[in-house]
Amino acid sequence: MYALGRHLLLELENCNKEVLDDPDFLRDCLNEAAIKCGATVVGESFYHFSPCGVSGVVNIAESHISIHTWPEYRYAAVDVFTCGDEVAPEEAAKLIAQKLEAGNRSLIELRRGIMEESRDGSAVK
Amino acid sequence: MYALGRHLLLELENCNKEVLDDPDFLRDCLNEAAIKCGATVVGESFYHFSPCGVSGVVNIAESHISIHTWPEYRYAAVDVFTCGDEVAPEEAAKLIAQKLEAGNRSLIELRRGIMEESRDGSAVK
Numbered sequence: 446m447y448a449l450g451r452h453l454l455l456e457l458e459n460c461n462k463e464v465l466d467d468p469d470f471l472r473d474c475l476n477e478a479a480i481k482c483g484a485t486v487v488g489e490s491f492y493h494f495s496p497c498g499v500s501g502v503v504n505i506a507e508s509h510i511s512i513h514t515w516p517e518y519r520y521a522a523v524d525v526f527t528c529g530d531e532v533a534p535e536e537a538a539k540l541i542a543q544k545l546e547a548g549n550r551s552l553i554e555l556r557r558g559i560m561e562e563s564r565d566g567s568a569v570k
Numbered sequence: 571m572y573a574l575g576r577h578l579l580l581e582l583e584n585c586n587k588e589v590l591d592d593p594d595f596l597r598d599c600l601n602e603a604a605i606k607c608g609a610t611v612v613g614e615s616f617y618h619f620s621p622c623g624v625s626g627v628v629n630i631a632e633s634h635i636s637i638h639t640w641p642e643y644r645y646a647a648v649d650v651f652t653c654g655d656e657v658a659p660e661e662a663a664k665l666i667a668q669k670l671e672a673g674n675r676s677l678i679e680l681r682r683g684i685m686e687e688s689r690d691g692s693a694v695k
Contacts, residue, residue: 449640449643449645449647450638450647452579452647454577454680454682456682456683487615487617487625488615488616488617488627489615490612490613490614490615490627490629491613491629492612492613492629492631494631500612500629500630500631500633500634501629502613502615502627502629502634502636504615504616504617504625504626504627505625506617506619506625508625508638508647509625509627509636509638511627511634511636511651513575513633513634513651513653513682515574515683518574518683518685520574520683522574522575522577522633522651522682522683524649524651526636526638526647526649528638553680555579555678557579557581557638557647558581558640558643558645558647560643
């Protein structure tokens, strides 16, 4: 059995609250993370809330990277969802945690799209 | 304790493979799901792969709804991530599973951003 996708779910606490409320910084950060892990960016959407907080998603050819921030709690929820063997989602997760200066971080990895392998090694469902 | 966000992760199998490869259908589907669950759409990004497959994200004021499809396996990975008490992410998940005609479905719910409550009921970290 193998999985079509790897989905890393990051809980980032005690972050720098200034950057959590800076959509331009976060856009650059997620794009840099996408490149760092070997992904190809195909679209994005960022939104700055009033009075504070940002929701951002970078759509990548290998799935997506998303962030939702609560500057008032110095907290960010980050997802790095990738498929294929040529990307390293951990690299993206590590870079984002560093850029946000997260004091505490936890990570869950889920495998998405579990497939059985056929005799020739291709996936079958 | 309570959570800032609810994150539903859907595994949809044995879907209608035609709709899994139709970015316009999926765009309408995710936007309809966002409205259905009471969310406000603030942005989107959809990408149609060659030879097949779609990656799509609808950025909502309450977080995001994403889909990644593998028509060749009749499989879609769907995430419905919401915050606040005024949205019902299950409604979005249910609608998407119906629209994709998923024969098999499984769902995991994760709570994101666990907070302790202060004496006045507001979250503290």
